[in-house]
Amino acid sequence: MILGLVILLSAVLGVFIFSYNSMVRQQNLRAHHEMIGEVASMLALTGVQLFADKINTSVNSLILMAVPTLLSSVPTTPTISLGSGHPICQQMQDDFDKMLAQLPHLVDYSVLPPRNPRCLSMDVSFEEIQQIAPNTDSTQFQAGRDPVEKLGEIVISCTVEHRGLRRKAQMRRQFRVVSMVPGPFCRFSLFVPYTPWPYSYNALGVKFSGQVDLGYTHPFPVPRTFTNPLKIFNGTDSYAGTSPDDRADLRNRGWIFLGPSFDPSAGGGTGTVLLRLPSGFDHDTGGHFLFCLPPNVLAGKEVVRPEKIEDPVHFDLPVPPAVASFMIGGLFQGFFTTDPGLGANQNRGAAGWNLWSGLVANPSTGWTPSDRWYCASSWLYPYGDRGRPSRTLMIGPVLAAFLKLYFLKAADNSWKFILQGLAAPDYNPASAVPHIGMQFQQLFKLPPAPDAKAGYTSYSRVMPLNGDVNPSVYPPTAGYAFNTLFDFMKYPPVGTPFPNLDQGSVALGAITNPFFVPNAEEMRIPPSGIRGLHPYENVRILFRETGGADPTTDPDNCYFAGSLLGFRFTSANLLRRVSHYLDVSDTTTPAEESERLRDFLLRPPLPADGAPGSTGWWVPKRAGVFYVKRRSTITSGGDRISLPGRIWLNKPFILIVERGDLEIPQKIESRISNGAPDTLCSLIALEGNLLIGTTDEIHAYLVALNPGPGGYGGGGKVLSANPPPTGSVNRLNVFGGVAAWEMGLYRTDNTRTTMGDFTGGGTIKYNPRFNPSSDLYPASRVFLMEERPSQVLVAGAD
Amino acid sequence: MRRGLSLIEILVALAVMTLALGPMITLLSSSNRVSNASIYEVMAVHYAAELAEQLQRFAGRYDDILTDARIRSGNGGLTLDALLMDPGFTTELETIHDETKAVPLQTSGVPLKVSLFVSPLHPLFSRRRLEARPLNNTGMALLNAGRYWDIKITLAWRLAPSEPPDRHRAEFSVIVRE
Numbered sequence: 001m002i003l004g005l006v007i008l009l010s011a012v013l014g015v016f017i018f019s020y021n022s023m024v025r026q027q028n029l030r031a032h033h034e035m036i037g038e039v040a041s042m043l044a045l046t047g048v049q050l051f052a053d054k055i056n057t058s059v060n061s062l063i064l065m066a067v068p069t070l071l072s073s074v075p076t077t078p079t080i081s082l083g084s085g086h087p088i089c090q091q092m093q094d095d096f097d098k099m100l101a102q103l104p105h106l107v108d109y110s111v112l113p114p115r116n117p118r119c120l121s122m123d124v125s126f127e128e129i130q131q132i133a134p135n136t137d138s139t140q141f142q143a144g145r146d147p148v149e150k151l152g153e154i155v156i157s158c159t160v161e162h163r164g165l166r167r168k169a170q171m172r173r174q175f176r177v178v179s180m181v182p183g184p185f186c187r188f189s190l191f192v193p194y195t196p197w198p199y200s201y202n203a204l205g206v207k208f209s210g211q212v213d214l215g216y217t218h219p220f221p222v223p224r225t226f227t228n229p230l231k232i233f234n235g236t237d238s239y240a241g242t243s244p245d246d247r248a249d250l251r252n253r254g255w256i257f258l259g260p261s262f263d264p265s266a267g268g269g270t271g272t273v274l275l276r277l278p279s280g281f282d283h284d285t286g287g288h289f290l291f292c293l294p295p296n297v298l299a300g301k302e303v304v305r306p307e308k309i310e311d312p313v314h315f316d317l318p319v320p321p322a323v324a325s326f327m328i329g330g331l332f333q334g335f336f337t338t339d340p341g342l343g344a345n346q347n348r349g350a351a352g353w354n355l356w357s358g359l360v361a362n363p364s365t366g367w368t369p370s371d372r373w374y375c376a377s378s379w380l381y382p383y384g385d386r387g388r389p390s391r392t393l394m395i396g397p398v399l400a401a402f403l404k405l406y407f408l409k410a411a412d413n414s415w416k417f418i419l420q421g422l423a424a425p426d427y428n429p430a431s432a433v434p435h436i437g438m439q440f441q442q443l444f445k446l447p448p449a450p451d452a453k454a455g456y457t458s459y460s461r462v463m464p465l466n467g468d469v470n471p472s473v474y475p476p477t478a479g480y481a482f483n484t485l486f487d488f489m490k491y492p493p494v495g496t497p498f499p500n501l502d503q504g505s506v507a508l509g510a511i512t513n514p515f516f517v518p519n520a521e522e523m524r525i526p527p528s529g530i531r532g533l534h535p536y537e538n539v540r541i542l543f544r545e546t547g548g549a550d551p552t553t554d555p556d557n558c559y560f561a562g563s564l565l566g567f568r569f570t571s572a573n574l575l576r577r578v579s580h581y582l583d584v585s586d587t588t589t590p591a592e593e594s595e596r597l598r599d600f601l602l603r604p605p606l607p608a609d610g611a612p613g614s615t616g617w618w619v620p621k622r623a624g625v626f627y628v629k630r631r632s633t634i635t636s637g638g639d640r641i642s643l644p645g646r647i648w649l650n651k652p653f654i655l656i657v658e659r660g661d662l663e664i665p666q667k668i669e670s671r672i673s674n675g676a677p678d679t680l681c682s683l684i685a686l687e688g689n690l691l692i693g694t695t696d697e698i699h700a701y702l703v704a705l706n707p708g709p710g711g712y713g714g715g716g717k718v719l720s721a722n723p724p725p726t727g728s729v730n731r732l733n734v735f736g737g738v739a740a741w742e743m744g745l746y747r748t749d750n751t752r753t754t755m756g757d758f759t760g761g762g763t764i765k766y767n768p769r770f771n772p773s774s775d776l777y778p779a780s781r782v783f784l785m786e787e788r789p790s791q792v793l794v795a796g797a798d
Numbered sequence: 799m800r801r802g803l804s805l806i807e808i809l810v811a812l813a814v815m816t817l818a819l820g821p822m823i824t825l826l827s828s829s830n831r832v833s834n835a836s837i838y839e840v841m842a843v844h845y846a847a848e849l850a851e852q853l854q855r856f857a858g859r860y861d862d863i864l865t866d867a868r869i870r871s872g873n874g875g876l877t878l879d880a881l882l883m884d885p886g887f888t889t890e891l892e893t894i895h896d897e898t899k900a901v902p903l904q905t906s907g908v909p910l911k912v913s914l915f916v917s918p919l920h921p922l923f924s925r926r927r928l929e930a931r932p933l934n935n936t937g938m939a940l941l942n943a944g945r946y947w948d949i950k951i952t953l954a955w956r957l958a959p960s961e962p963p964d965r966h967r968a969e970f971s972v973i974v975r976e
Contacts, residue, residue: 006811010818017822017829024829024836031836031843038843039970042850046973049857053975054940056858062940088940095941102933103948105969604865608944621862787858 033165039106040162041794043117044169047096047158048792051122052171054092055154056785059623059651062088063783070126070177071781074147074556081125093122096158108163117162120797128152132178132576136555142562144184146772146781147555151176151576154785159797168797174786178577178625180652180680181770181780183569183739184560186701187541189234189254189392189766190382191739193565194707194716195261195273200744201380201755202276202373202401204229205337208349210280210287215347216337219373221750224725228761229278229285230732231381232256234392235766236675244391244490246507250516251545252774253392254737254766256382257536257564260397263747272476276401278377279334279350281386287334287377289386290485291402306331306407307498314458316443325411326436330498333403335377349375355405355421379755380743383485391489393508393517395534395564399479408436422459429454481532483508483523504532515545515773536564541772559772569686569705569739578656579624579784585631590640597628598644601655611648612669618644623651623782627658634660640691640721643668649679649699652782661688663721667696676767677735680780685715690740693721695729695762701736701770716741720757730760736767834957835966838922842953842968845917845926849951850972852914853928860976863903863912871905878947878976879930881905891926894919924963925954933973945976 055062063070066088067080082089096119100106108115129152133145154175159168185191195201204226205216217223234253260270278287281302291304307330309315315328337349345352351359351367351374359374360367384390409416417435429441436443444455480501487499487507499506509524509531511517518539526533540549541560548554551561560567582600584593602618605611609619628641642663649670655662662685670677677699683690684703692698707716718740722729732738732754743754769776856863860878868876881887881903890901891914900913919926933946949972954964 002807003811003814006815007818010815010822014818014822017825021825021829024833028832028836028839031839035839035843035968038847042847042970042972045850045854046971049854050941050973050975053857057943057975091939092941095935095938098938099933099935099941099946099948099973103950103971105950106971599862603862606861622858 036163036165037167037796040117040160040165040167041169043100043119043162044158044160044167044794045171045792047119047122047160048156048169048171050096051092051124051156051158052154052173052785052789055124055156055783056622060779060781060783066124067126070150071783072148072778075129075131075150078129078152079125079127080129082123084121084123086123089122089124093119096122100160106162110163115163117160120159120161120166121157122159123157125155126152126175127155132176136551138551138562141551141555141558141560142566144560145555146179146181146559148778148781149176149178149577153790166797168795170791170793170795171789172791173789176577176579176784177781178579178784179772179777179780180623180625180654180682180782181772181777182654182682182684182701182703184541184567184772185257185569185703185705185739186682186737186770187255187560187772188257188395188739189232189737190743190764191257191564191705191737192741192743193257193259193567193705194742195259195744196742196746196749196753197263197744198261198271198274199373200261200273200746201378202274202335202376203745203755204278204285204377204379204761205372206278206280206282206285206287206335206377208279208336208339208341210278210282210285210334210336212285213336213338213349216372216376218376218745219370220745220747221756224756224759226379226759226761228731229379229381230755230758230761231385231763232390233384233388233763233765234382234390235768246391246486247511247516249391250393250508250511252768252771253390254768254771255393255395258382258394258396258398259536259565270397272397272399272479274399274401274479275378275380275382275482276376277334279336283386286386287381288332289389289489290334290383290400291332291488293386304332309406310497311461314444314461316438327409327411329407329409331405331407333405335375335401335403337372337375337377347372350403351375353405355418356403357421357423379761382482383489389489391486393486393534394482395518395539396536397476397528397533398482399476399530399533400482400485401479408433424453424456424460427453427456427459429456476528476530476533479530481505481530481534483532483534486532502531504530508532513545514540514549515542538562539564543772543777567705569684569703577625578627579786580622580626581629582626583629584641585629587631590642593630594642594644597641601626601653602644602647605648609648609650610671611650613646616666617646617648619648620651620653622787623653624784625654625656627656629658630660632659634688647681649677649681652680652780654682654684656684656686657688659687661685661691661715663691663693664698664700664702665693665721667694668698668700670699676765676769678769680767680769681736688715689717689719691719691721692732693729695731695733695760697733697735697763699735699767701739701767702734703739705739705741707741714741717743717752718754719752723752723757724759730758732758732762732764734763735765737770738764831957838920838955838957838966839968841920841923842955845919845923845953846951846968846970848917849914849926849928850970853949853951853972853974856912857974859912860974863910864976866910866912867903867905870908870910873905876905878945879932882928882930882949888927891916891928892919892924894921920955922957922959923953923955925952925967927952941975947974947976948972949974 100117132149153172155172157170203218205213207213217225258273263271280286281288288304309328338346342352357363360371406419433443441455444458483505484501486505512520543557547557551558584596587593603621605617605619611617640661640663646666647668670679681700683700690702690704704716707714720729724730745755768774887904902909902913929950930947935946951970954967956965
């Protein structure tokens with residue numbers, strides 16, 4: 001019996017122990033499987049991570065290969081899925097597989113032949129795709145709208161097998177497709193809505209030859225000498241010889257917007273902007289190339305080809321005694337402050353010729369040294385220089401100021417003389433015109449006037465131009481639109497008459513498509529009466545020439561519609577475009593802020609980055625739209641956050657500083673492709689100023705569009721970080737574009753301005769990659785992923 | 799005597815019990831060992847997973863980390879393998895402590911800004927180590943730019959103090975791009 005009990009007890013114990021053992025072994029197997037599964041999971045997650053990293057670091061190239069429509073088309077479906085059979089997914093799978101084959105410690109020797117972990121599949125899908133700016137109302141168009149910009153979620157999956165166990169990792173991240181073109185102002189090489197007074201820009205002294213007159217000191221608002229102009233090159237090419245393509249020039253080049261002037265002395269109303277053309281054919285600074293390039297270019301012998309006036313309606317050109325025939329001609333002339341030919345009076349410049357009464361403050365008392373500024377020419381050269389004339393469209397009430405003299409000349413050059421300018425009160429129709437034995441009323445015959453001023457209407461046709469312009473009135477009532485030079489700059493086809501200035505620009509007037517000229521009709525028949533003047537109040541910027549121009553019927557072809565003057569660059573334009581926020585509001589010093597910005601945005605270059613150097617250079621860590629939040633107490637004009645040094649652009653980015661000033665201490669450089677920087681960078685001081693600390697070229701679009709509070713009378717300016725007269729940074733060189741609230745000098749207010757700081761001028765070259773109307777624009781869109789996944793899942797796989 | 803247990807019966811019962819219980823006790827002991835082994839394997843998985851997760855989170859930042867390390871150490875040629883296998887850092891990783899700890903990456907004794915958070919190591923674990931090894935990506939179609947590293951995470955432990963310290967080990971891998 002006891003034996004039975006023992007056997008029974010042993011049997012029961014055996015059952016328990018074997019059960020326990022079995023459970024333990026199962027648990028052990030589970031743990032082992034868990035370990036193998038964890039290895040597989042880690043590898044699957046690695047695969048997902050590498051795929052995401054590849055998409056991120058390739059910026060756009062992988063997306064362009066896999067789903068080009070993501071970057072080029074308006075979203076029509078909320079989901080785009082690339083199966084594991086897609087070539088990109090298969091290539092990624094192959095590459096990852098090759099890496100897994102290099103992990104000897106994970107080889108499974110329990111099977112023959114031994115096996116490495118394997119990647120079984122990779123796939124990607126884009127889900128919940130929606131437009132960033134779905135609205136198509138006027139408010140949206142006033143802010144700018146790219147219908148292709150979108151956001152959604154990217155879902156990347158990877159399946160890995162290790163020792164017979166399969167794990168599938170799936171990662172979801174938000175993505176955005178945003179343009180690296182920050183706004184509608186990028187259609188412009190130069191976008192300056194505010195002009196302090198009509199003559200703001202006319203501060204450069206030039207000699208008759210066109211060389212800069214360093215002896216001229218501009219008196220407003222404080223005496224300073226400008227040593228060079230600021231030249232705007234509106235594209236990467238100049239016009240092609242004698243057969244420029246008007247449409248190509250309008251399509252490819254950056255336009256220019258100069259807003260109306262606000263002359264306080266005129267009661268605060270808006271007025272026009274006068275740009276005085278400089279004299280001469282000097283290669284760098286002469287302005288006569290705007291009228292025409294002389295057919296026979298001999299150094300020192302160049303002259304503006306005269307216009308032969310053939311107008312039998314207004315002029316009677318009899319053959320005087322002893323002269324076979326004579327002609328009446330006109331000659332355009334730029335402004336100059338010094339003419340060595342005037343000898344002791346050379347400092348009177350154009351006023352010393354005694355032809356234009358408007359060049360002295362008080363003609364009755366004569367010229368005084370304080371009148372010199374009337375002969376100063378524009379510091380701003382919107383159309384390049386003689387070496388590279390650069391035609392484009394000028395938007396805004398900008399009048400070209402130039403001089404014109406008239407002469408009578410024998411056909412055989414035996415005699416000639418210049419007609420003197422006469423104001424109406426001084427005009428006596430009975431007086432004899434010198435040399436030709438005729439009275440004024442006979443020579444300037446029609447329309448017949450019964451009054452004592454007979455012939456003056458005709459005579460006024462050859463009066464110096466712009467004599468009756470009132471610049472403090474907008475719309476202007478007289479003068480010539482700057483766009484008239486659009487025609488002049490392709491002149492001359494030798495032997496043809498000058499363009500008719502009264503017609504504005506015939507070339508521009510002939511183009512009716514708003515893609516090329518937004519308000520073509522108003523240019524042809526403007527309410528102001530000044531033909532060629534392009535209004536700024538209701539401008540449209542379109543993507544494609546043939547895509548329709550009405551925002552209500554073709555909203556996806558319209559980038560901007562509204563008033564350029566009313567444009568503000570605010571966070572509302574950006575809200576859903578910003579990819580990264582950097583909050584430095586908890587810092588206490590500018591140095592700390594700048595260090596945080598540097599660490600966030602940039603890193604030292606690696607050899608593979610291709611930077612021109614390693615020491616002192618930085619490269620962007622990532623592409624994106626970065627928004628820097630600063631302390632609410634920050635003001636412009638002292639609280640500056642600074643970039644660290646020279647930056648080599650190998651990834652595009654937009655940097656937006658919420659308030660205060662942003663300093664750019666050194667050059668920013670990109671690789672040049674097709675004549676322009678190929679990597680886009682925009683630097684934006686949202687409420688402050690941009691401070692430039694270098695005369696080296698900056699490959700970026702600079703934006704300071706909002707006149708923020710405090711500082712140098714507010715933000716909205718591009719200023720020198722080290723301005724003259726004590727500092728060395730007096731030239732501004734940008735390859736991209738500039739959009740600033742204001743730029744020109746004030747008359748009496750010594751507020752710092754771009755012009756006041758950059759007395760050495762400089763260059764602004766337009767990068768056509770910023771042009772939303774160009775074929776290059778789609779390439780400005782960048783696929784950006786959130787850095788952190790919103791969801792990571794790992795599960796078993798079939 | 800007839801009603802009592804015979805000596806033979808007792809002896810047979812003892813023999814049967816011995817024959818039955820001996821293997822069962824051995825089995826029990828073996829089960830316990832196996833059970834312990836699985837417990838440590840699970841612990842190893844936990845230790846490895848927390849490291850792997852953090853290493854993957856650094857993806858895209860390895861350049862920064864290395865740059866910082868190079869600046870701090872003054873060693874411009876510092877590589878990722880040297881950084882992750884820094885003796886000071888490895889020692890810190892393997893030090894037994896009571897609570898979760900942030901172990902900063904370091905080079906030549908200079909700590910970096912970046913740390914790895916690690917759980918307290920069980921006393922029977924003797925190794926928690928990271929080893930980086932460059933991977934060959936020549937000829938790859940997509941993963942051809944940059945330098946790729948296999949970061950091997952090794953955990954080693956023993957089940958009894960009498961065993962060699964790395965009697966049992968588990969190895970995991972994470973691949974990262976520098």
